[in-house]
Amino acid sequence: MSGNAGEDYKGYRDPALSVLRRFEALVWSDVTVRTDRGEFRGLILPRNEMADPEHVVLKMSTGYNIGLHVGGVQEITVHGRKVANYKIPEKAFPYAEGKPRVKLLGTGGTIASRLDYRTGAVIPAFSPGELYGSVPELADVCNLETEKLYGVFSENMGPEQWIGLAEAIGREIAAGVDGIVVGHGTDTMHHTAAILSFMVQDPPVPIVMVGSQRSSDRPSSDAAINLMNATRTAATSDLAEVMVCMFGPTSDQYGLLHQGTRVRKMHSSYRSTFRTLSDVPLGKVDQGGVTPFRNDYRRRRADRDVAIKAVFDDRVSLVYYYPGMKPDVIDSLVDHGYKGIVIAGTGLGHVNRPLYPALERAHKAGVSMFMTVQTLWGFVQMYVYETGREIMELGVVPAANMLPEVAYMKLGWALGQTQDPAEVARIMLTPIARDITEREPYNGYLVYQGGIPEVDQFLSEHWK
Numbered sequence: 001m002s003g004n005a006g007e008d009y010k011g012y013r014d015p016a017l018s019v020l021r022r023f024e025a026l027v028w029s030d031v032t033v034r035t036d037r038g039e040f041r042g043l044i045l046p047r048n049e050m051a052d053p054e055h056v057v058l059k060m061s062t063g064y065n066i067g068l069h070v071g072g073v074q075e076i077t078v079h080g081r082k083v084a085n086y087k088i089p090e091k092a093f094p095y096a097e098g099k100p101r102v103k104l105l106g107t108g109g110t111i112a113s114r115l116d117y118r119t120g121a122v123i124p125a126f127s128p129g130e131l132y133g134s135v136p137e138l139a140d141v142c143n144l145e146t147e148k149l150y151g152v153f154s155e156n157m158g159p160e161q162w163i164g165l166a167e168a169i170g171r172e173i174a175a176g177v178d179g180i181v182v183g184h185g186t187d188t189m190h191h192t193a194a195i196l197s198f199m200v201q202d203p204p205v206p207i208v209m210v211g212s213q214r215s216s217d218r219p220s221s222d223a224a225i226n227l228m229n230a231t232r233t234a235a236t237s238d239l240a241e242v243m244v245c246m247f248g249p250t251s252d253q254y255g256l257l258h259q260g261t262r263v264r265k266m267h268s269s270y271r272s273t274f275r276t277l278s279d280v281p282l283g284k285v286d287q288g289g290v291t292p293f294r295n296d297y298r299r300r301r302a303d304r305d306v307a308i309k310a311v312f313d314d315r316v317s318l319v320y321y322y323p324g325m326k327p328d329v330i331d332s333l334v335d336h337g338y339k340g341i342v343i344a345g346t347g348l349g350h351v352n353r354p355l356y357p358a359l360e361r362a363h364k365a366g367v368s369m370f371m372t373v374q375t376l377w378g379f380v381q382m383y384v385y386e387t388g389r390e391i392m393e394l395g396v397v398p399a400a401n402m403l404p405e406v407a408y409m410k411l412g413w414a415l416g417q418t419q420d421p422a423e424v425a426r427i428m429l430t431p432i433a434r435d436i437t438e439r440e441p442y443n444g445y446l447v448y449q450g451g452i453p454e455v456d457q458f459l460s461e462h463w464k
Contacts, residue, residue: 011047023076030079036072093128100178100235102142108152142235154185159312166199170308179234186211193260194409197242197433204301207242229255229285237290240298247271254286261435278440311416316340318408327358340368340411344404349380363395368424370399400436
């Protein structure tokens with residue numbers, strides 16, 4: 001084995017590092033890995049330093065990468081090794097007097113990267129010099145600074161990371177940045193966007209979350225364009241909101257800017273997966289700049305005033321109701337000390353009658369309960385039918401048109417401030433960042449239904 005362990009196992013930490021060392025399987029080795037899921041052959045790729053420590057990544061002959069959890073690795077057979085030069089050439093970021101100052105905060109994953117065509121490795125980029133080497137257009141719009149806060153997959157983001165991220169944003173605003181970009185995995189980006197909307201209130205600068213659906217080793221990658229659009233928004237936009245900047249139409253024409261409390265990931269792999277629900281997006285961004293779609297947004301300000309309320313009580317659950325649900329689902333939450341429950345109910349906000357005793361017990365135990373709708377679009381309207389009125393009498397509060405995940409985030413945030421049910425209800429029902437709106441605009445519910453002649457005609461003409 002080579003004595004340079006850092007390069008031999010680039011980016012790997014225990015427990016993955018110990019497994020690779022045990023089988024003397026170095027980065028860039030051609031290996032067969034026998035696991036409890038079968039055998040896999042490929043090239044061991046280096047990992048970026050923000051990656052989790054429990055997976056070994058192989059580049060398969062198909063061109064796809066696969067992550068193998070080390071807990072299932074039984075044997076690694078090494079067939080050979082050919083070291084690649086995988087470092088992105090760093091170019092000094094050309095800082096220019098008078099350009100906006102943007103801070104990029106990383107939470108995990110790859111913000112941008114470059115493909116090594118000989119090995120198929122995706123080389124992560126994060127420092128200003130690396131990002132400039134990957135996306136040189138960044139220098140046209142701002143002076144970029146970067147900081148890695150966390151190195152987790154987005155499903156592993158939680159209260160600790162949300163609080164730390166909100167506090168970091170507060171520090172950067174106080175330090176005088178003109179805009180903030182948050183690199184984040186897409187799976188739970190809308191959760192983090194929601195909680196930041198509550199924890200970071202009335203910011204004087206844009207706070208833009210960004211990620212990518214397709215990795216940079218794919219021709220259809222959206223990584224570079226999303227990063228460029230997000231950075232342009234943070235640097236030049238008048239929108240002083242927490243927002244998500246992701247891919248717009250499939251024709252790469254522009255990115256969309258979604259309000260942090262009204263956005264949701266709606267497709268597992270489609271690049272245009274993020275949608276604004278029951279409202280319209282804040283605007284769009286392209287090479288020409290940012291075009292707002294609305295006028296009711298917070299404007300950029302010169303002051304450094306921002307309200308950071310970084311608290312969260314994790315004794316909260318989001319319960320998706322289904323026909324036949326048993327009361328022990330609610331009872332178990334009460335028995336385990338949960339203080340808040342958000343229910344995603346059917347229709348206008350309903351659950352079955354067998355749950356009534358459990359809901360009443362939860363209410364008497366001081367658990368704050370709120371109703372949202374599974375339909376996502378539309379309002380909870382529990383006064384319409386007898387079922388809804390009965391559920392309200394048991395202590396469940398209708399949460400207007402808050403999205404279920406947004407209500408979950410807001411309830412944890414509210415309980416982090418007070419345990420008084422009346423005060424929790426007041427906080428929950430007070431709109432903060434369009435988490436509750438007065439009405440749904442006529443064009444706030446548009447879902448393309450393929451197969452309908454007029455829709456197909458429109459798509460053929462406008463949605464290239």
